[in-house]
Amino acid sequence: MGKRSRRAALSPFTPSPAGMVVSYLILGFWTFVVLFPLYWLAVTSLKLPIHVNDGPVYLPFVDFQPSLHAWRYIFVDLRNDTLRPYMNTVVVGLTSSILSLILGAAASYALSRFQYRPRVGTILLFIGCVALAIVAIALGVAWQIAVIASLAIFILLAQTIGRRFQRSLGNNDIAFWMISQRILPPVAVVIPIYVLYQRLGLLDTRVALITTYVATNLPIVVWLMRDYFQTIPLELEECAAIDGASRYRIFWSIVIPLSTPGLVATFLFVLVFAWNEYLLALFLTSAKAQTLPLTVAAQNATRGPQWWYMSVLILIMIVPVIAMAIALERYIARGLLVGAIKG
Amino acid sequence: MNKLTSRLERLAGAAFLWPTVLVILFLSIFPLIISLYMSLARLQFVRGGFKISFVGLANYRKLFLGSEKEHFLGVFSNPSPLGWLIFGAVVVGLATALWRYVRDENFSPQGLFWRGVTVIISGAGAWLLVHTLSPHGRPGTLVVTLIYVFVGVAIQYTLGLLLALLCIQQLPGRRFFRVVFLLPMMITPVGIAYTFRMLTDLTKGPFAPIWLGLGFAEVSWVNDPWGARAAVMIGDVWQWTPFMFIVLLAVLESQPIEPIEAAVVDGATRLQILREITLPTILPVSTTLVLIRLIEAFKIVDLPNVLTNGGPGTATESLTLHAFMTWRTLDVGGSAAVAYILLLVVTFVALVAVNLIRRRFVEAL
Numbered sequence: 001m002g003k004r005s006r007r008a009a010l011s012p013f014t015p016s017p018a019g020m021v022v023s024y025l026i027l028g029f030w031t032f033v034v035l036f037p038l039y040w041l042a043v044t045s046l047k048l049p050i051h052v053n054d055g056p057v058y059l060p061f062v063d064f065q066p067s068l069h070a071w072r073y074i075f076v077d078l079r080n081d082t083l084r085p086y087m088n089t090v091v092v093g094l095t096s097s098i099l100s101l102i103l104g105a106a107a108s109y110a111l112s113r114f115q116y117r118p119r120v121g122t123i124l125l126f127i128g129c130v131a132l133a134i135v136a137i138a139l140g141v142a143w144q145i146a147v148i149a150s151l152a153i154f155i156l157l158a159q160t161i162g163r164r165f166q167r168s169l170g171n172n173d174i175a176f177w178m179i180s181q182r183i184l185p186p187v188a189v190v191i192p193i194y195v196l197y198q199r200l201g202l203l204d205t206r207v208a209l210i211t212t213y214v215a216t217n218l219p220i221v222v223w224l225m226r227d228y229f230q231t232i233p234l235e236l237e238e239c240a241a242i243d244g245a246s247r248y249r250i251f252w253s254i255v256i257p258l259s260t261p262g263l264v265a266t267f268l269f270v271l272v273f274a275w276n277e278y279l280l281a282l283f284l285t286s287a288k289a290q291t292l293p294l295t296v297a298a299q300n301a302t303r304g305p306q307w308w309y310m311s312v313l314i315l316i317m318i319v320p321v322i323a324m325a326i327a328l329e330r331y332i333a334r335g336l337l338v339g340a341i342k343g
Numbered sequence: 344m345n346k347l348t349s350r351l352e353r354l355a356g357a358a359f360l361w362p363t364v365l366v367i368l369f370l371s372i373f374p375l376i377i378s379l380y381m382s383l384a385r386l387q388f389v390r391g392g393f394k395i396s397f398v399g400l401a402n403y404r405k406l407f408l409g410s411e412k413e414h415f416l417g418v419f420s421n422p423s424p425l426g427w428l429i430f431g432a433v434v435v436g437l438a439t440a441l442w443r444y445v446r447d448e449n450f451s452p453q454g455l456f457w458r459g460v461t462v463i464i465s466g467a468g469a470w471l472l473v474h475t476l477s478p479h480g481r482p483g484t485l486v487v488t489l490i491y492v493f494v495g496v497a498i499q500y501t502l503g504l505l506l507a508l509l510c511i512q513q514l515p516g517r518r519f520f521r522v523v524f525l526l527p528m529m530i531t532p533v534g535i536a537y538t539f540r541m542l543t544d545l546t547k548g549p550f551a552p553i554w555l556g557l558g559f560a561e562v563s564w565v566n567d568p569w570g571a572r573a574a575v576m577i578g579d580v581w582q583w584t585p586f587m588f589i590v591l592l593a594v595l596e597s598q599p600i601e602p603i604e605a606a607v608v609d610g611a612t613r614l615q616i617l618r619e620i621t622l623p624t625i626l627p628v629s630t631t632l633v634l635i636r637l638i639e640a641f642k643i644v645d646l647p648n649v650l651t652n653g654g655p656g657t658a659t660e661s662l663t664l665h666a667f668m669t670w671r672t673l674d675v676g677g678s679a680a681v682a683y684i685l686l687l688v689v690t691f692v693a694l695v696a697v698n699l700i701r702r703r704f705v706e707a708l
Contacts, residue, residue, distance in 0.1 A: 015512050023509045027520050030506060033581070034523055037538045040549055044541065056549045103362045110359030134376060178363065181371050183689050185642050187666045188682035191381060191675060192374035215370030218363055246348065247355035276531035278645040279663065283670075293533040297649050307541055314534040321529040329522050333593040 045070050045311035052307050070308035074316075084288075085295040086316070089275060092206050092291060096213035097271040101263065103214065104221025109251055111175050111222070112229040113237075117168040122158050129154040175226055182219040190283045197284060204285050212280050217270045224269070228262035229255065265331040272321055292317045375686075382679035402680035411677065414657055415665065417475035417483035426473040433469040437462045461695055484657065484665040485684070487572065491661060492640040492692075495579045500633055502580065503587025508617070510588075511595045521592065528585040532578075536649035539578045540565070568658035571651045575659050578646050583636065590632055591625060598624045630700040637696060641689045662688075 015023055043059075044052065046066035057063035074082050110116075133150035137143050193212060194203070202208040232255065240250045256263070278293045285294065296313050299306065325332070351358075382402055387394045406415045422430065441462050444450065468489070475482040482490070510520055527535070541547075543565060545554045565571050598621065606616050644663035647653055653660040653668065660668070662685040670678035 015514070019512075020514065023512060023514060027506070027509055027514075030502075031520065031523050034527055036549075037535075037542060037581070038526070040541060041534075041538055052547055056547060056551050058549065103366065106359040107363035110356060114356040114359070116356070116360065130373065130376065134380060174360075174364075178367060181367055183638050183686075183693055184371055184375065185663060185682060185685050185689060187642075187644070187663045188378055188679075188686045189371055189374035191670065191679055191682075192377035193370060195377075196374070211366075212370060215366050218366060222363065246352055247359075248351075251359070272529055276533075278531070278533055278648075279642075279667070282667070293531050293645070296531070296537065297533050297645075299537075305540070307547075310537050311541075314531075314537060318530045318534055322526055325525055325529045326522055329525055332525065333589050 041311045041315055044307050045315055047308050049306070049308065070312045074309060074312045082295075082313070082316075085290050085292045088206060088209075088289055089292045089317075092209045092213065092289075093271050093274040095206075096210045096217065096274045097267055099210065100214040100217040100221050100270055101267055104218045104266075105225050105256070105259075105263065106251070107178070107218075108175075108222045108226035109229050109255060111171045112226055114171075116171055116174055118174070120167045120169060121161070123169075125154060125157050125161070129157075175222065179219050179223045182223070186216060186279050190280060194283050204287060204289050206289050208284050209281060209289060209291070212284065213274045213277065216277075216280070217273055220270055220273070221266055224266045225259070225262060228259050228266075232258050261331055264328060268324060268328050268332060271324075275321055378679050379683060381676055382683045384676050386675035388673060398676065402676045403684075405677065406680060406684070413481070413483065414660075415483045415485055415681070416471060417486055418479075418481040419474045420477050420479035422473040422477040422480075426477050430469055430473045434466060437466055464691060465695075481568075481658075484660045484662050484681075485688070487658070487660060488641065488643070488662045488685075488688075490572065491576060491579065491643055492637060495576050495583075496633060496636045496640055498576070498580050499584045499587050499636065500629070502584045504591055504629075506584070506588045507591040507595055508621075510592055521589075524588050525585050527582045528589075530582065532582060532645035533649050535578050535582055536646050539574060539581075540650055543574050565651055566655050568655055571655060571659045575643075575646050575650055578650060579640070579643065583640075586636065587632060590628065594625050594628045595621070630696075634693065634696050634700070638689060638693055641685065641692075 046060055046068070047057070047064065048067050048069065051057050051064045060066040129150040132153070133146045136146035136150070197203045197205075197208045236254055236258070237250050240254055245253075276293060277291070278297070281291045281294050282297075285291065290298075292313070296310065296317065299310050299313065381395075383397060383399060384395050385398045385401070387396070405411045441455075441458055444455065444458055472486060472489070474480055475486050506520075506524060510517055510524075514520075542549060545551060565574055602620050603616055606620060611619070642663060643661045644667065647659040647661050648664050648667075651659045653664055657665075662681060666678045666681040666685070669681055
């Protein structure tokens with residue numbers, strides 16, 4: 001009851017009849033804008049080539065006789081060519097989302113509970129040594145030697161000179177560093193990653209996609225979850241700590257269950273990113289590990305625009321995410337809001 | 344045993360944080376450093392691998408002065424009087440901002456230096472815009488990306504705000520609109536690109552009779568540079584307006600009700616309430632929201648690649664697509680250079696935006 005009246009109080013404007021008509025007109029127009037492309041996809045998937053090529057027809061059974069030929073072609077004739085990218089997308093999407101959620105949640109929990117004081121000097125030294133290693137490799141030194149040598153130099157200098165620089169960074173700096181990785185355009189890092197996976201023999205595998213997606217999605221998880229963890233009261237954790245629960249235990253059996261709504265929203269967000277990702281998959285896969293966006297995009301190149309097949313592919317690709325979005329709509333708004341307010 | 348647990352306990356801080364740090368280091372930071380090196384080098388594929396030779400700034404010189412200039416920056420020509428007017432206004436505005444800072448009591452040489460850099464880069468950007476968008480000019484990928492980002496985000500924010508304001512009213516069926524408006528955000532851009540290709544087809548698309556009636560049947564707007572860019576932007580707006588909408592709606596719903604009620608009692612009009620109470624309340628979230636979208640919008644690649652294939656010519660190519668096309672011609676160094684310029688542009692825009700936002704807050708307080 002209390003909740004109900006509160007909700008009513010939150011939207012104070014009862015529009016006048018004229019205002020209501022205008023509102024409905026605008027909202028109705030945008031509903032049409034949103035739904036019509038989806039409707040057109042569904043209708044086109046039921047058309048025969050002739051229905052498309054002879055100009056537009058709009059209503060099944062009225063304008064034209066619907067046919068399931070495109071669906072049959074995609075699911076029966078092209079069974080494996082459809083199933084393989086689909087399974088790739090599902091496996092890559094779920095695995096990378098779960099992994100980035102686990103890693104990112106742990107990191108953002110740590111950033112909102114522990115104190116970190118990394119020294120500026122140590123970080124600068126580290127960057128210098130990495131640069132040194134890269135230059136050495138570029139100059140033709142074997143990479144094993146270069147890595148070991150620069151690591152040795154780093155440890156040596158960190159133990160001696162590094163201690164003199166007392167300036168250190170705090171948790172907020174670490175969080176900012178992680179979140180700011182979102183600024184990075186994927187295309188700026190994809191070529192070295194391509195070369196790396198080529199060397200490791202991982203090109204065109206799911207592992208390659210999963211690890212890359214984890215890296216691109218971690219900033220989102222840290223960004224959304226850090227603010228969420230800060231809203232969780234400390235008392236429960238303190239009680240558990242007094243009872244002798246370890247940090248890991250507290251995290252796993254108290255913090256995680258308490259933050260389920262935030263985790264759900266973040267998971268959905270990250271999953272959608274991985275599900276729809278195009279550029280990285282374009283670089284890193286060719287056949288075996290190809291994901292659905294690429295399959296859809298490749299349709300045009302191989303057979304020209306065959307809208308009916310394309311519509312089926314797009315539909316089977318977007319239905320799961322749309323279903324999830326409808327089911328979890330409330331979580332999405334809340335999960336995003338926490339991040340946007342603190343940002 | 345006890346020793347082990349206490350040891351593990353002390354390691355907890357590191358155990359929680361380090362995996363993420365390592366993943367970001369290995370898959371973002373190191374590749375970024377290597378990319379920088381690659382953008383300064385020429386990579387040649389030879390039998391059994393590749394050969395890297397350091398070429399300095401040659402890849403960048405090619406983009407700004409050499410053979411790729413038309414592709415990257417565009418074709419320059421004398422702006423129309425209107426173009427000069429806009430450029431003049433921008434320069435005067437930037438100069439005034441700088442002058443006001445010099446007269447400011449918080450003046451510091453360091454602050455002046457950074458503001459000077461910002462003003463010079465913005466001025467150069469304006470100069471580039473008016474020269475390539477002039478009647479006989481042609482915008483390159485850099486300008487096209489900037490148009491996608493700024494025009495697109497502005498439209499998305501305006502539309503999202505309008506829809507959110509309509510949806511907080513007491514309307515039967517609000518929940519339906521909220522769920523429906525959310526959907527485009529979930530759909531893969533590749534799918535959107537194909538769907539809009541169907542919709543914009545002038546002979547087989549659903550709007551064909553309308554185009555026919557208007558006498559446009561013979562010209563495909565995907566073959567006209569500005570038509571094609573508009574198609575890409577419409578797709579982008581369709582997809583990302585929901586993001587603005589849903590967050591703004593949540594903010595509007597959580598704004599305190601008392602000031603509005605008081606204003607209503609005092610006889611304020613809807614417009615006054617909107618301007619004086621609602622907009623200031625949602626300003627902080629709005630700025631973050633716009634910043635997020637600006638950053639994400641710079642990465643646009645799927646829509647232009649699939650919807651128009653970057654064409655006609657290179658009219659709809661974004662910077663990311665430019666980098667990919669260059670990569671496909673095996674010019675790895677050139678591709679890395681384009682990607683690095685994109686990174687610099689995004690970072691510049693993000694930094695300026697963050698600083699503007701922060702100042703706005705300080706002034707507001």
